[in-house]
Amino acid sequence: MDLDESFSSESSVDSDEELQEAFAAGKLRPGLNLELPASSKTINNTAGLNQTLLTIKKNLPWLERLDVTSKPATTHKDLISQSETDVHDDFKRELRFYCQAQATVLEAIPRLHSMSIPTKRPEDFFAQMAKSDDHMKRVREKLVEKQTAIERSEKAKKLRELRKYGKKVQIEVIQKRQKEKKEMLDAVKKYRKGQKDKLDFLENLPGEKKNSQNKKSADNLRPNKKREFKNKKFGFGGQKKRSKMNTKSSALDMSEFNPNINQKKPGKTGKGKPKPGNKNKRPGKARRQKAKSRKK
Amino acid sequence: MRTLMPHAKSESKMDKKDQLFVINEMCEMRNCSKCIYLEAKKKQDLYMWLSNVPRGPSAKFLVENLHTMSELKMTGNCLKGSRPLLSFDQEFDKEAHWSLIKELLIQTFSTPNHHPKSQPFFDHVYTFSIADNRIWFRNYQILEEDGSLAEIGPRFVLNPIRIFEGSFGGPTLFQNPHYVSPNDLRHLMRKRGAQKYMSRIQAKKSLEMRRGQPSYETDPTDDVFVTIRPEDAEEDS
Secondary structure (H helix, E strand, C coil), X not given: CHHHHHHHHHHHHCXXXXXXXXXXXXXXXXXXXXXXXXXXXXXXXXXXXXXXHHHHCCCCCHHHHCEEECCCCCHHHHHCCHHHCCCCCHHHHHHHHHHHHHHHHHHHHHHHHHCCCCCCCCCCCCXXXXXXXHHHHHHHHHHHHHHHHHHHHHHHHHHHHHHHHHHHHHHHHHHHHHHHHHHHHHHHHHHHCCCCCCCHHHCCCCCHHHHHHHHCCHHHHCCCHHHXXXXXXXXXXXXXXXXXXXXXXXXXCCCCCCHHHHCCCCXXXXXXXXXXXXXXXXXXXXXXXXXXXXXX | CHHHCCCCCCCCCCCCCCCCHHHHHHHHHHCCCEEEEEEEEXXXXXXXXXXXXXXCCEEEEEEEEEECCCCCCCCCCCECCEXXXXXXXXXXXXXXXXXXXXXXXXXXXXXXXXXXXXXXXEEEEEEEEEECCEEEEEEEEECCCCCCEEEEEEEEEEEEEEEEEECCEEEEEEECCCCCCHXXXXXXXXXXXXXXXXHHHHHHHHHHHHHCCCCCCCCHHHHCCCCCCHHHHHHHC
């Protein structure tokens, strides 16, 4: 039987003399030396492959096949090196494919031109495209969307930065002014007490006052919009007194009519008004007493 | 893929129960010499057969990382039916099985010259590159003649499983040793959880074994009434 023969042959290989010979020849490696069966996973029939390749190979002129074998060779060559590309590094991998395609294009187009074949599509050549116009429109929209999102976030960031900076500057200016005021008062005191004869501190008055007054125009000195509204509504006490006269104009005035309150049916808001907050969360007195007694 | 290849005749759905050699007959009926057969199994794995129909070799691949043309990140577009330029990595020439696959790919994907449905200009290029023992396919639109490209669809990765001598059958010429079937992969992933538990149990057992037996019996109450003689106690203080 074939099996028996193979077993016997294995035992002959494992015999002492042969092992010694193998060891002397340096073939054995440390560890338990077992004869493993040849892995059945790899079948590489190179000869067969080559033969079939020859049989199917069609020697067509290049124009029929348009294939180019190329190494990625462009300006980005220094960014990629063949041996180091890790398959999981997406950017490098895609860059390598891109460069390969570029090299092919750079080789193929001149070749086609030399065979006097037009490669570029003229502007007036209209034909069906692989992707429909609708699809391309969606693609373009998506790109534009991305662009605007980026711009918006940039703007927001800049605004935040500006506000922080502005706040800092404001604080500095205020402190400076306070310091100057203090110095001025000290100098005046000293003069009054007779320590200083010259009035030269009056000469170095900050000339910026003129510029800053330009800034302090009427518009900038107005209070907040909110403040203004509240002033109008509640300020000076007596304003309310004359606003409830029943004149023709006041009767026709609709500025204080809120349709959301007066025209809509009392639905959710009507029920929501008595706040279901505290009373529902906190149990009543009896319940609390019971719970207390039960705990103990 | 069909929109890209004007020289393709499609047969959309096929057998589930019929054998694979039925495909040979179908191709002969339609007068085709090459065939791409896509089969999906378990709604999860996609296999692609690439075959030279009359009696030539065929190859089976596992398709991974498939992105179709309709993804919005692919911004390029090309004429429907224009002939593609094919770009191959240099690794294809280094080994016999890659060269065979290369030849099959060339013959399948290149549109014949002056085919009635093809358009005359060249505006896209297919790249086939080898990385990690797999073939990566990309399709780029040629924007400028100096080489700026935009990606059109689709993109996929082919993991070669076997190459057969006949069409959809026959003796195996090449079997990929690096290929792990998706079933095996899923099996391994599930086993990993079990692995943690098993290794913990084994570690405990080995600790027990290594601990060793106590060399002699000691009684813990032996040193309860140990008294130090006053002469020795003085040394400490």
